[in-house]
Amino acid sequence: MELEGRWRDLDYLLNRQGNVVGPGFEPGPEIREFLQSDCRVLVVGAGGLGCELLKDLALSGFGCIDVIDMDTIDVSNLNRQFLFRMQDVGQSKANIAAQRIMQRISGVKVTPHHCMIQEKTLDFYEQFHVIVLGLDSLEARRYMNSVACSFLEYDEDGQPDLATVKPMIDGGTEGFKGHARVLIPGITPCFECTLWLFPPQTKFPLCTLAETPRSPAHCIEYAKIILWPKERPDDTFDADCEEHMRWMYDKALARASEFGIQGVTYQLTQGVVKNIIPAIASTNAIVAAQCTLEALKLVTMCSSGLNNYMMYSGTDGVYTLTTPYERDDKCPICSAGVSFDAAPSTTLQELIDMLMKDPDLGKHLSAPSVSYGSTNLYMRGALEQQTRPNLEKPISELVDGDGSVIHINDRQLVAAMKVRLKFGPSNGEMDS
Amino acid sequence: MSEESPSAEVSPHSNAVSGETSMDKSKRYDRGIRVWGAHGQEALEAAKVCLLNAGPTGTEALKNLVLGGIHSFTIVDGAKVTPPDLGNNYLLTADGLGMPRAQCAAECLKELNESVSGSYVEETPRSLMTSSPEFFKPFTLVIATQLGETDAVTIDGICRQHGVKLVLLRSYGLLGYVRPSVPEMCVTESKPDNKVDDLRLSNPWPELAAHAAALDLSATQEHVHSHVPYALLLLKATKHWQEEHGGKLPSSYPERTAFKDLVNSWQRHVDGIPLDEENFTEAISNAHKVWAPPSVSSELQAVLDDPCAASITQQSPDFWVLVAALRRFIEQEGDGQLPLEGSIPDMHASTQQYLDLQRIYRAKADVDAAAVQAHTRALLEAAGRDPSAIPLPDIKHFCKHARSLRLVRCRSLEEETGPGSCRGSALRQALGQEDTAANAALYVLLRAADRFHQTYQRYPGTFDGEVEEDAALLKSQANALLAECGAAGGTVGGGGGVSDDLAAELCRCAAGELHVVAAVVGAVAAQEAIKIMTGQFVPLGGCLIYNAMACTTSVFAF
Numbered sequence: 008m009e010l011e012g013r014w015r016d017l018d019y020l021l022n023r024q025g026n027v028v029g030p031g032f033e034p035g036p037e038i039r040e041f042l043q044s045d046c047r048v049l050v051v052g053a054g055g056l057g058c059e060l061l062k063d064l065a066l067s068g069f070g071c072i073d074v075i076d077m078d079t080i081d082v083s084n085l086n087r088q089f090l091f092r093m094q095d096v097g098q099s100k101a102n103i104a105a106q107r108i109m110q111r112i113s114g115v116k117v118t119p120h121h122c123m124i125q126e127k128t129l130d131f132y133e134q135f136h137v138i139v140l141g142l143d144s145l146e147a148r149r150y151m152n153s154v155a156c157s158f159l160e161y162d163e164d165g166q167p168d169l170a171t172v173k174p175m176i177d178g179g180t181e182g183f184k185g186h187a188r189v190l191i192p193g194i195t196p197c198f199e200c201t202l203w204l205f206p207p208q209t210k211f212p213l214c215t216l217a218e219t220p221r222s223p224a225h226c227i228e229y230a231k232i233i234l235w236p237k238e239r240p241d242d243t244f245d246a247d248c249e250e251h252m253r254w255m256y257d258k259a260l261a262r263a264s265e266f267g268i269q270g271v272t273y274q275l276t277q278g279v280v281k282n283i284i285p286a287i288a289s290t291n292a293i294v295a296a297q298c299t300l301e302a303l304k305l306v307t308m309c310s311s312g313l314n315n316y317m318m319y320s321g322t323d324g325v326y327t328l329t330t331p332y333e334r335d336d337k338c339p340i341c342s343a344g345v346s347f348d349a350a351p352s353t354t355l356q357e358l359i360d361m362l363m364k365d366p367d368l369g370k371h372l373s374a375p376s377v378s379y380g381s382t383n384l385y386m387r388g389a390l391e392q393q394t395r396p397n398l399e400k401p402i403s404e405l406v407d408g409d410g411s412v413i414h415i416n417d418r419q420l421v422a423a424m425k426v427r428l429k430f431g432p433s434n435g436e437m438d439s
Numbered sequence: 440m441s442e443e444s445p446s447a448e449v450s451p452h453s454n455a456v457s458g459e460t461s462m463d464k465s466k467r468y469d470r471g472i473r474v475w476g477a478h479g480q481e482a483l484e485a486a487k488v489c490l491l492n493a494g495p496t497g498t499e500a501l502k503n504l505v506l507g508g509i510h511s512f513t514i515v516d517g518a519k520v521t522p523p524d525l526g527n528n529y530l531l532t533a534d535g536l537g538m539p540r541a542q543c544a545a546e547c548l549k550e551l552n553e554s555v556s557g558s559y560v561e562e563t564p565r566s567l568m569t570s571s572p573e574f575f576k577p578f579t580l581v582i583a584t585q586l587g588e589t590d591a592v593t594i595d596g597i598c599r600q601h602g603v604k605l606v607l608l609r610s611y612g613l614l615g616y617v618r619p620s621v622p623e624m625c626v627t628e629s630k631p632d633n634k635v636d637d638l639r640l641s642n643p644w645p646e647l648a649a650h651a652a653a654l655d656l657s658a659t660q661e662h663v664h665s666h667v668p669y670a671l672l673l674l675k676a677t678k679h680w681q682e683e684h685g686g687k688l689p690s691s692y693p694e695r696t697a698f699k700d701l702v703n704s705w706q707r708h709v710d711g712i713p714l715d716e717e718n719f720t721e722a723i724s725n726a727h728k729v730w731a732p733p734s735v736s737s738e739l740q741a742v743l744d745d746p747c748a749a750s751i752t753q754q755s756p757d758f759w760v761l762v763a764a765l766r767r768f769i770e771q772e773g774d775g776q777l778p779l780e781g782s783i784p785d786m787h788a789s790t791q792q793y794l795d796l797q798r799i800y801r802a803k804a805d806v807d808a809a810a811v812q813a814h815t816r817a818l819l820e821a822a823g824r825d826p827s828a829i830p831l832p833d834i835k836h837f838c839k840h841a842r843s844l845r846l847v848r849c850r851s852l853e854e855e856t857g858p859g860s861c862r863g864s865a866l867r868q869a870l871g872q873e874d875t876a877a878n879a880a881l882y883v884l885l886r887a888a889d890r891f892h893q894t895y896q897r898y899p900g901t902f903d904g905e906v907e908e909d910a911a912l913l914k915s916q917a918n919a920l921l922a923e924c925g926a927a928g929g930t931v932g933g934g935g936g937v938s939d940d941l942a943a944e945l946c947r948c949a950a951g952e953l954h955v956v957a958a959v960v961g962a963v964a965a966q967e968a969i970k971i972m973t974g975q976f977v978p979l980g981g982c983l984i985y986n987a988m989a990c991t992t993s994v995f996a997f
């Protein structure tokens with residue numbers, strides 16, 4: 008039995024008509040019933056953001072939550088991952104987080120998945136109404152992006168079929184700063200559309216590390232990249248093993264004193280080796296709550312939604328900026344098909360070579376397979392021999408004509424890349 | 440806390456660990472220490488925090504501080520746990536239904552960090568403020584949540600009287616409010632995002648100039664030539680340029696291009712083709728550091744010009760003594776320049792050439808800090824204090840951060856809300872500007888809602904059947920407030936008053952605390968509390984309005 012009045016404050020928002028609401032908002036008790044019983048939400052990551060997200064979703068009326076995380080709990084998580092205690096160290100984050108939420112908040116079901124995101128099938132991801140990301144790596148974000156975009160289909164007019172749109176909400180933090188964004192494939196930009204929003208990682212040139220180290224970080228990277236493989240070729244480096252980290256520190260320190268460089272500390276060694284991002288409870292809480300609010304708006308239309316990116320900085324007073332970023336029409340992951348010029352006489356082999364060399368598309372590809380509708384044009388693996396003869400055929404014999412969309416698959420991609428062939432005139436340059 | 444304090448200790452868990460080793464602590468707090476340093480962590484671990492009201496806005500704020508490792512907390516709340524608490528507050532339990540909210544929240548919060556001690560007082564903040572204002576004296580910081588304007592003014596007065604820092608915060612439907620109230624915060628470590636390197640390329644001190652002059656580029660071997668740090672290349676090029684241009688720096692676009700060409704021409708060539716040496720590429724992309732060195736920001740100038748630095752007395756805080764010493768340094772030894780910070784960015788260079796250069800910059804920073812120390816000693820002595828009261832490491836630390844000193848002063852709530860002292864023209868301006876209009880209107884509506892409450896003993900929108908009428912009443916309260924402040928007629932479109940839509944939205948949520956809004960507001964306040972307690976980063980100088988409908992924020996200093 009639900010306690011009378013428990014959801015009073017949430018019900019004001021869901022049961023009363025508002026003047027600043029999303030399209031088609033119909034207030035009423037059905038909304039909370041839907042949230043509690045039918046709406047499925049997936050939280051990816053049970054770390055700093057994940058713990059907050061689970062609490063926020065559960066206290067925003069979401070009743071069926073799944074959480075996926077392969078990590079186990081570490082002491083250094085306890086400064087912000089409030090669902091975990093000292094005695095939980097070493098246990099699965101997803102399992103403990105799910106337990107704690109269900110113990111505290113009655114009526115909520117949290118299903119934990121202690122595994123990698125890559126271990127789940129597309130069918131698993133398809134069952135959720137909304138996916139909320141609490142991740143700390145670009146790689147994992149790109150993977151989830153390709154999952155969400157893989158469901159997207161366009162109608163004949165090039166408009167996204169709304170039934171196939173799988174919305175995602177993404178959050179991220181570093182120190183006092185963070186961001187929340189709403190990704191609606193086909194409508195707002197996906198991660199690939201705005202990859203430039205993620206700063207490139209600083210990498211030191213090898214010759215600097217080997218010959219002209221100048222900073223403590225250079226000495227630490229030297230120990231990690233050059234000394235470890237040389238001196239301990241049979242050990243796999245484990246950043247969570249204290250003996251390994253101590254070894255790294257000692258070697259870096261020795262290197263630094265050899266060159267007269269000051270400032271190598273154990274803390275810095277850990278930071279450089281593990282690429283540690285400073286993380287605190289408050290920033291995670293801000294970002295996760297903003298993400299949850301957007302999930303609630305997206306599902307219920309109870310208020311106007313974030314369009315589509317909010318950055319937050321608490322370093323100098325509080326500064327936020329809300330920006331409506333635009334989709335990249337040429338995005339191979341979320342668009343209806345990237346236009347690609349090819350002469351009708353181009354062979355499939357030549358077309359594959361051209362795709363691999365293309366600066367925008369080639370970066371997603373290593374060993375592509377090509378299909379057209381339900382027809383396999385060229386497949387790697389078991390069907391390779393069977394489809395190999397197609398490589399010599401001109402593309403005009405394999406597809407229906409100008410504007411045909413072929414699907415390119417690659418082991419680097421979860422979802423197929425869609426390429427819309429534009430048949431230019433046959434010319435010498437193409438044939439050569 | 441004193442014996443007389445009416446707080447009750449929550450019985451600690453049977454196996455509570457009180458003597459967590461420093462090793463465990465440094466691991467546990469590692470990710471935070473990477474933000475505010477060991478000294479910041481030390482400040483947090485000494486902080487005693489008092490929370491007023493244990494709704495979700497309050498418990499979320501405190502949760503983030505307990506996780507960060509404050510010394511202790513005390514919760515003041517007069518309510519019992521009721522069903523709505525279980526729909527919006529993670530730090531209250533179903534087992535606690537009917538129990539004091541303060542007690543239940545204190546127990547849940549203590550579970551988050553065994554090294555933080557917690558206590559509670561079952562009393563409303565208003566009653567405690569009236570009966571024993573002295574109660575608040577021992578705290579480092581008071582976090583006051585969900586107070587109406589009258590109570591907010593009262594706690595602000597008490598905290599100012601006792602020198603206790605205060606952060607006020609509220610969540611109200613889809614609206615959030617955070618307002619630090621500390622009379623003066625002097626920030627040495629403001630940690631700006633964008634720091635311009637102070638390399639003195641156009642005005643080197645003698646040792647640096649001599650170091651650059653001693654290098655004969657044309658006589659160096661190829662390997663050395665391609666490993667000369669770019670700062671040295673730019674120093675040589677600047678000297679060369681100035682000699683040929685009557686001491687002037689390149690100022691126009693063609694001149695700057697010519698300057699870069701000059702640097703480029705010094706590259707080694709093989710068969711007439713330049714070698715593309717990486718240090719030269721760096722020199723060209725950093726050439727702007729020659730003509731655009733770091734400047735004195737308006738914020739720093741305001742600190743230097745502040746009356747507090749003009750007359751140092753026995754009571755002057757150390758910060759102001761150091762600012763006064765800094766001023767003397769700039770006028771005298773610095774010849775208009777700040778003390779050198781001393782660190783240099785990484786540059787493509789051989790280890791030896793880089794370390795030699797680094798040593799020269801560090802030595803100059805030490806010399807400058809010693810000069811500031813001499814001024815500090817003289818100032819202290821003249822004020823009747825021990826001349827060595829401020830130790831050299833503190834002075835060095837101050838000099839290192841001198842360029843980014845910041846000063847934040849918050850007006851008292853009484854000044855902000857008093858009809859005679861509120862800044863009506865600023866409010867009118869904010870209401871008239873596209874980007875701040877909605878959030879300024881929310882600020883006004885929140886204050887109007889308090890007046891509504893005073894008039895009708897309920898918040899607007901409390902009863903389902905009266906939401907629309909309440910919106911009209913709220914709007915008239917808002918307009919009356921605007922007229923009182925002299926801010927009427929300033930709205931976008933010139934229609935006067937605040938928008939009907941926003942007034943209606945405020946009534947729709949009937950002062951409810953939505954968990955997510957409480958979590959955002961509580962966490963923003965926790966960030967402010969951390970900044971205030973560690974003295975790092977820059978706290979808000981006014982009130983923050985968080986608009987959860989539009990996902991925007993505005994900061995107003997009315």
Ligand SMILES: [Zn+2]
Binds near residue numbers: 201342
């Ligand atoms: Zn895209």
